[in-house]
Amino acid sequence: MRLSDHLPILQWGRTYNGGTFANDMVAAVIVTVMLIPQSLAYAMLAGLPPQVGLYASILPLIVYAIFGTSRTMAVGPVAILSLMTAVAAGKVAEQGTPEYLTAAIILAIISGLMLVVMGIFRLGFLANFLSHPVVSGFVTATGILIAVSQLKYLLGVQASGHNIIETLASIISHLGDVNWYTVAVGAPAVAFLFWARKGLKPLLLALGLKENIAGTLARSGPVLAVALGGVAVVAFGLEAKGVQIVGDIPKGLPGLTVPQFDPGLWQSLLGSSALIAMISFIESVSMAQTLAARRRQRIDPDQELVALGASSLAAGFSGGYPVTGGFARSAVNFDAGAETPAAGAFTAVGIALAALFLTPLLYNLPQAVLAATVIVAVLGLVDLKKLAHTLSYSKRDFAAMLGTILVTLLAGVELGVTTGIIVSIGLHLYVTSKPHFAIVGQVPGTHHFRNVNRHAVVIPKHIVTIRIDESLYFANARFLEDTVYCVLGNRPDVEHIVLMCPAVNHIDVSGLESLEAINRRLKDAGVTLHLSEVKGPVMDRLKRTHFLEELTGNVYLNQFDAIVDLDYDCAKSAIEKTGDVTDPASDPCPSQCIAGVREMS
Amino acid sequence: MRLSDHLPILQWGRTYNGGTFANDMVAAVIVTVMLIPQSLAYAMLAGLPPQVGLYASILPLIVYAIFGTSRTMAVGPVAILSLMTAVAAGKVAEQGTPEYLTAAIILAIISGLMLVVMGIFRLGFLANFLSHPVVSGFVTATGILIAVSQLKYLLGVQASGHNIIETLASIISHLGDVNWYTVAVGAPAVAFLFWARKGLKPLLLALGLKENIAGTLARSGPVLAVALGGVAVVAFGLEAKGVQIVGDIPKGLPGLTVPQFDPGLWQSLLGSSALIAMISFIESVSMAQTLAARRRQRIDPDQELVALGASSLAAGFSGGYPVTGGFARSAVNFDAGAETPAAGAFTAVGIALAALFLTPLLYNLPQAVLAATVIVAVLGLVDLKKLAHTLSYSKRDFAAMLGTILVTLLAGVELGVTTGIIVSIGLHLYVTSKPHFAIVGQVPGTHHFRNVNRHAVVIPKHIVTIRIDESLYFANARFLEDTVYCVLGNRPDVEHIVLMCPAVNHIDVSGLESLEAINRRLKDAGVTLHLSEVKGPVMDRLKRTHFLEELTGNVYLNQFDAIVDLDYDCAKSAIEKTGDVTDPASDPCPSQCIAGVREMS
Known part of the structure; x- marks a missing residue:
């Protein structure tokens, strides 16, 4: 100065x-x-x-x-x-x-x-x-x-x-x-x-x-x-x-x-x-x-x-x-x-x-x-x-x-x-407190994953991938929990839930505690929790906690790796365009769980 | 009900x-x-x-x-x-x-x-x-x-x-x-x-x-x-x-x-x-x-x-x-x-x-x-x-x-x-009001773009790509403007600025007006503004405005497309690993412009 x-x-x-x-x-x-x-x-x-x-x-x-x-x-x-x-x-x-x-x-x-x-x-x-x-x-x-x-x-x-x-x-x-x-x-x-x-x-x-x-x-x-x-x-x-x-x-x-x-x-x-x-x-x-x-x-x-x-x-x-x-x-x-x-x-x-x-x-x-x-x-x-x-x-x-x-x-x-x-x-906090989530599937012939309600995609059985389009912080921590439980409640045959985090710029203590609670409750329900595409700075911070040790599943560098690891056949069939493609109009998850899907994604 | x-x-x-x-x-x-x-x-x-x-x-x-x-x-x-x-x-x-x-x-x-x-x-x-x-x-x-x-x-x-x-x-x-x-x-x-x-x-x-x-x-x-x-x-x-x-x-x-x-x-x-x-x-x-x-x-x-x-x-x-x-x-x-x-x-x-x-x-x-x-x-x-x-x-x-x-x-x-x-x-607003930005370059041999301060990457001459790691809203709109002008002020030979937006979940009116102001001022300075990897919902909203017509440059679906379009030789040399790779320690942009680079990215 x-x-x-x-x-x-x-x-x-x-x-x-x-x-x-x-x-x-x-x-x-x-x-x-x-x-x-x-x-x-x-x-x-x-x-x-x-x-x-x-x-x-x-x-x-x-x-x-x-x-x-x-x-x-x-x-x-x-x-x-x-x-x-x-x-x-x-x-x-x-x-x-x-x-x-x-x-x-x-x-x-x-x-x-x-x-x-x-x-x-x-x-x-x-x-x-x-x-x-x-x-x-x-x-x-x-x-x-x-x-x-x-x-x-x-x-x-x-x-x-x-x-x-x-x-x-x-x-x-x-x-x-x-x-x-x-x-x-x-x-x-x-x-x-x-x-x-x-x-x-x-x-x-x-x-x-x-x-x-x-x-x-x-x-x-x-x-x-x-x-x-x-x-x-x-x-x-x-x-x-x-x-x-x-x-x-x-x-x-x-x-x-x-x-x-x-x-x-x-x-x-x-x-x-x-x-x-x-x-x-x-x-x-x-x-x-x-x-x-x-x-x-x-x-x-x-x-x-x-x-x-x-x-x-x-x-x-x-x-x-x-x-x-x-x-x-x-x-x-x-x-x-x-x-x-x-x-x-x-x-x-x-x-x-x-x-x-x-x-x-x-x-x-x-x-x-x-x-x-x-x-x-x-x-x-x-x-x-x-x-x-x-x-x-x-x-x-x-x-x-x-x-x-x-x-x-x-x-x-x-x-x-x-x-x-x-x-x-207030309105800013309100909007970020009810963030956009989307269930995503693999676009046939690519490594890309897109909203099932917008695109014709391949979804593996027993796996649900939820893309989180917001930083996780106190105002939306509970909303994430509610969403995951609701998705799970409507799909009793799910074995893996993958949270895809490319747009998660921060996770504060409240967000971390919600992830811990989700991990614990999914474990009780026999469902494995995975993360994918977590940003470097967010990952650095998570490494300072016990969360990654307690996490029942894995952290994947990218979403395609996750699907290859969890359901190799599905990932292969999607790449070769031989898998079952969902109809975007079929709304595989009740929209009341994933707020804003219609409006935003 | x-x-x-x-x-x-x-x-x-x-x-x-x-x-x-x-x-x-x-x-x-x-x-x-x-x-x-x-x-x-x-x-x-x-x-x-x-x-x-x-x-x-x-x-x-x-x-x-x-x-x-x-x-x-x-x-x-x-x-x-x-x-x-x-x-x-x-x-x-x-x-x-x-x-x-x-x-x-x-x-x-x-x-x-x-x-x-x-x-x-x-x-x-x-x-x-x-x-x-x-x-x-x-x-x-x-x-x-x-x-x-x-x-x-x-x-x-x-x-x-x-x-x-x-x-x-x-x-x-x-x-x-x-x-x-x-x-x-x-x-x-x-x-x-x-x-x-x-x-x-x-x-x-x-x-x-x-x-x-x-x-x-x-x-x-x-x-x-x-x-x-x-x-x-x-x-x-x-x-x-x-x-x-x-x-x-x-x-x-x-x-x-x-x-x-x-x-x-x-x-x-x-x-x-x-x-x-x-x-x-x-x-x-x-x-x-x-x-x-x-x-x-x-x-x-x-x-x-x-x-x-x-x-x-x-x-x-x-x-x-x-x-x-x-x-x-x-x-x-x-x-x-x-x-x-x-x-x-x-x-x-x-x-x-x-x-x-x-x-x-x-x-x-x-x-x-x-x-x-x-x-x-x-x-x-x-x-x-x-x-x-x-x-x-x-x-x-x-x-x-x-x-x-x-x-x-x-x-x-x-x-x-x-x-x-x-x-x-207050602290949440404060953190999102000074979001993380990073200047990124291409990782040799890949289509990926990473922070220049963390990775050995290829940067094309005359092009600066700034990745924005936060939604753009009123509290950080001016900060984005300050950052862009500061980056520009330190690199007089720049001809193109690309804003890479994969983690931008919303842009409110204040954010939009800042983008408009940046576009206008860069135009006066003879610099072209481009966007890349803008999310679907954000793009839908931008289409309802005149911003995309006024934008001096293009909106690219992904960052690699942007570099291919703006500097084909550089993108090719990076893929073939023949380009000049920057030293992550060299700090090509003064850190006072890009707040939080050291701490976060």
Whole structure:
């Protein structure tokens, strides 16, 4: 382990030169312009004062530039974490109170600490326990939740609710209070932003702009919309007509914030912080990997944990709230030609300058347009087609995804992501707890053995071969026993049972004890137990036990050897194609013993 | 589904005759004699009045006789559930209060309901998520806990504590108060019972008794000890000398008890009830299976759930506490020749008669001897050798077992069993999340492909074959990606990557998306991705997606076909043994990419 593995800045810093600086600088200017309205909008979504969004976009970016392994990812406030912060802080304090802001800061600190600890102990793999369908279900549901939560700003009404149905009902009940000036500002913004997502780039290209400049400018639609909104507010005096604006933002840089340590409060935010930490890692690491792969670079997931954690800690100690790598922002940074994390540090300087000098300009930005940028951004994350794709591939993954979406929508983000984790682990364990077994026979003319229910095969009398298509571990140990006894119960003339194990990757103690019990009980019943095609590592482990001594039969290197040894005539007749071939449709073993035969094998 | 599947009494009842009746009757008498002192002792362990033990041995036995599928299992109060009841009830009420008894009754009702529901929905497999090492660790730790909890009765002192260390410290601090009359009764009982476990049967055989009679009598040591203890109390007037005795037991049968429904109380007992339900099922089902196998009978685990649940419900509604199949008792029932569950019903009649007429006889039984029977019985469950066996086979299972033992001893039974479940599931997921991969090459002169680090093999230039030894699912999807990119990063001249999948039993959506991402990124890097030896069911599923169309390379039925197709010369030279053979020690791929190669393959 070298120091530069933990401080990647020492790697890219060594070759830093004027050319890299110029490229990073261009990207930083573009990202800064984009990040200013985004920071305000996400702070609003988190229920925090607008300057908190700016503060979360200064120090964390500098810290990520030091520790991060992605060359192009841009960190800062993001939509999902803003919503999760609102939910978590809302449980311990009222929006608008100093306690609410403190809670957001504590969330950043605890989740940051957790990420750093996970990184130090190389626990990045924990994030893998959120399956892809669960994550995409969660992102889709969160997108919908966020869009709905922003509707009130578009309409200029007061609305609130504990879940999406209450929020919608509340909005509907306030429809009479709609401020039409606000709608007149917000609705065109939404329309423009939707159009800009697909229509702006071709237009710019048609105007003769270069590909990458057109791409970058096309992503600046939100900036244009917000700027125009601000102009409209001033030009038509909309503030006086009830259009909500950003208003006063305190000028200056954040000071060092150290929230008082209140054990009760910290403890009550622990669970939420863990979920925020996990989502922040998952959000950013997959994006960092995608960006890195495009330029043949690599990221180190464990170091990413440290970097993201340090960034969140920096956010917490500088008056911000939880941050992570943002998708749109990183894509702009990448397209605009950023070469090193220094681009992030330059962006931080840009935001700091904005906080120092531009706040008067931000005063007149209409909340409706900021909400419009959030709505259009998050609706881009909603991917309901994926639900259909998942269903066509796997009912199990579909169940996990649909469950995550529904619980997230109806019971909130925290329960949603928890449910997703539990459901996907539970379903995985359930499937492996009832593994696929098949009774196999020899394909005539070959040394191959195949499922009797799928292929015309030769089966020796008095021998049953069961192929086990799963590692043997505690969750399926009893199921194996049940299957063997059931097969035996339906075939009283059997003398040998061969368990064929080419797909058994592990056998744990529970699996071993089940094999021992099967061996013992078959011995009592006068039936010999054999194994075939046991993998090397599994065999190494079995050799450390007494099982192989107690085994009534043999362990064969391959299944053909087993049949040659146990019934030479049958093996010979099968090879010479003179044996009795079973009809695959005849179902020689009742399917209730061998679960899943029809469905799987 | 026939009615007789749900009411097994309709099956065995049809062929019931005089011979079966006589055999069942003999067994019932023996079990009754054994069960009376046991019921009292276990009620004492549960912190309940002695008659509650008797009540729990009447109605539940009759109900099990109707619903149970084991012909020989004897249900009633057992040691572990008694301790778990004491722990759970102790959390909501003081021992000796009516609320404490109510809590015990509610535990029986809730856990009974849970078992019935699990049975109806065929959720018996849930019990499999307690691995064998966790269960045996739990049983061992519980045995030690129970033995320690009974020490105070042997010494005649007051002692209490929240965990084993506090209890021991409390006993030591009260050593000055030891009642030596109590010790004089209890110590010989312990010595006799330890001797009787191994020494009584040979003695009886030497005296000319028949094998099965000697076996049954040898198990009646506790009854003899308790009876002698009672005689000693009367003969030497020990009650007046401070020896604690059972004392007054209300004469008569239990009435119908229906505890008031107090939502708060029921909810606070929910978790404990779930653990009691799970342990009660695991305790009895493995024993029922063992007994059934000895006589070539079968039990139905899901119907067992219904039967055990109904028995616990019956216990709850007749003033008892949670019951399940008892090990010693069932063995006696089996050895004494019980043929049908009717033996259980006859035992219930015997206990009912005892409750009606024998309570004066039970008055003088010394608590020290009852405690001695419990101590000797539970120490028989303590199996520390198993810890060493487990360690020699699997560090992972050892960790789960040791963790369960330590947490159970130091933090109590409920946290112990919960920890065991979480640790074993967690370790299983951890192991499958970092699966074994191996780079393989062709064994000269054969069609076989083996790990390059273990065997002298031929590897074609420009082709890397990675064998995946695990199903691909969400927990290891990213790990596969990391491995492929790492292998590629270390071998810049590679043109083809073949993933060899003979041990891949499932690919879930996350695994599929990782394969898609690998295919896409390798394509960008100019490397072709192939698959080989994909299993039928996995292939069927892949055919439902676009992956096979997008795959840059081919899917080969077997690995040899892949090499023949991609590098005919190499395959030919390997078969003819003219190719360059790699040295297994040369480690052609940095081991940090292929985790576990050294340890496993």
